[in-house]
Amino acid sequence: MNILITGAYGQLGSEMKVISEKFSQHTYIFTDVDTLNITNEAELQAFFTTHTIDYIVNCAAYTAVDKAEDDKETAYLINCEAVRLLAKTAVTYNAKFIHISTDYVFDGKSYIPYNEEMPICPQSVYGQSKADGERAAMDIAPNQMVVIRTSWLYSSFGNNFMKTMLRLGAEKTELNVIFDQIGTPTYAADLATAIMHVVNAENFVSGIYHFSNEGVCSWYDFAIAIHKKAGITTCKVKPIESKEYPTKTPRPHYSVLNKLKIKQTYNFEIPHWEDGLERALRIVNSE
Numbered sequence: 001m002n003i004l005i006t007g008a009y010g011q012l013g014s015e016m017k018v019i020s021e022k023f024s025q026h027t028y029i030f031t032d033v034d035t036l037n038i039t040n041e042a043e044l045q046a047f048f049t050t051h052t053i054d055y056i057v058n059c060a061a062y063t064a065v066d067k068a069e070d071d072k073e074t075a076y077l078i079n080c081e082a083v084r085l086l087a088k089t090a091v092t093y094n095a096k097f098i099h100i101s102t103d104y105v106f107d108g109k110s111y112i113p114y115n116e117e118m119p120i121c122p123q124s125v126y127g128q129s130k131a132d133g134e135r136a137a138m139d140i141a142p143n144q145m146v147v148i149r150t151s152w153l154y155s156s157f158g159n160n161f162m163k164t165m166l167r168l169g170a171e172k173t174e175l176n177v178i179f180d181q182i183g184t185p186t187y188a189a190d191l192a193t194a195i196m197h198v199v200n201a202e203n204f205v206s207g208i209y210h211f212s213n214e215g216v217c218s219w220y221d222f223a224i225a226i227h228k229k230a231g232i233t234t235c236k237v238k239p240i241e242s243k244e245y246p247t248k249t250p251r252p253h254y255s256v257l258n259k260l261k262i263k264q265t266y267n268f269e270i271p272h273w274e275d276g277l278e279r280a281l282r283i284v285n286s287e
């Protein structure tokens with residue numbers, strides 16, 4: 001199969017590149033904004049008239065959550081309008097379309113893990129732009145779409161919480177980390193594996209799915225685990241409340257996703273977040 005990966009220089013796109021080597025029966029085309037700007041309809045048309053594509057995996061996104069509050073237009077262009085264009089293109093060229101969305105479509109006020117049926121209620125421009133993007137795509141290509149909502153994504157590629165904790169752990173003797181936001185970290189390599197389960201499945205079952213690693217923790221627990229597993233002993237991590245670390249956009253207090261649907265439909269198991277973290281750290285250490 002011919003698989004187009006957009007946003008290939010990002011965290012998830014980079015992990016798709018790594019995993020593609022394991023699934024060499026497929027042909028992959030990796031693009032980023034400089035080779036295929038997904039907001040540009042003419043570029044998309046030109047690309048699809050010269051390439052035969054069976055799967056689009058959209059790893060491109062506007063992911064700067066706080067910046068999006070002042071840059072609504074760009075966030076919507078990339079997270080909604082471009083996703084609408086990709087869905088239209090998928091229909092025209094009969095390609096399947098795997099799109100990535102976020103836990104930020106929810107308000108974070110639940111006390112049980114979010115399943116795919118629960119009502120969305122985004123609390124930020126970023127969350128709303130992602131919610132509108134997934135809705136638009138599902139409306140245009142309902143039978144060709146798999147939308148995977150994920151949370152707390154990190155990788156050995158790019159900038160993320162794990163990398164920040166490693167850097168600050170080496171620089172500082174004390175660090176304050178929020179303990180009242182609960183969720184599950186997602187190692188982007190494990191999300192890339194889940195995407196390949198969808199691509200390689202005998203039956204493509206369209207719909208919205210949730211994916212993160214297994215287990216639950218706070219950012220504080222995640223930071224402690226990063227330092228412990230990385231052997232950082234000279235930095236004390238202290239738990240603080242969200243109100244002590246104000247951000248431009250309020251973060252959801254509860255982001256745990258229920259992954260039953262993707263596990264049952266596509267028949268695979270998901271590693272625990274600590275297992276994912278250990279594998280990510282091994283790669284960081286080897287670099």
Ligand SMILES: NC(=O)c1ccc[n+]([C@@H]2O[C@H](COP(=O)([O-])OP(=O)(O)OC[C@H]3O[C@@H](n4cnc5c(N)ncnc54)[C@H](OP(=O)(O)O)[C@@H]3O)[C@@H](O)[C@H]2O)c1
Pocket residue numbers: 006007008009010011012013031032033034036037038039058059060061062063078082100101102103130149150151152153154158
């Ligand atoms: N990061 C998280 O914690 C998190 C949590 C939940 C869900 N997600 C979702 O997971 C997905 C992957 O996230 P990620 O962390 O891998 O994102 P990322 O590292 O920010 O990568 C996104 C990539 O998309 C590229 N891009 C931006 N505009 C583009 C355009 N117009 N055309 C083509 N490419 C474009 C970016 O290029 P530039 O860098 O040059 O702009 C970047 O390489 C996204 O859908 C995101 O919303 C992320």
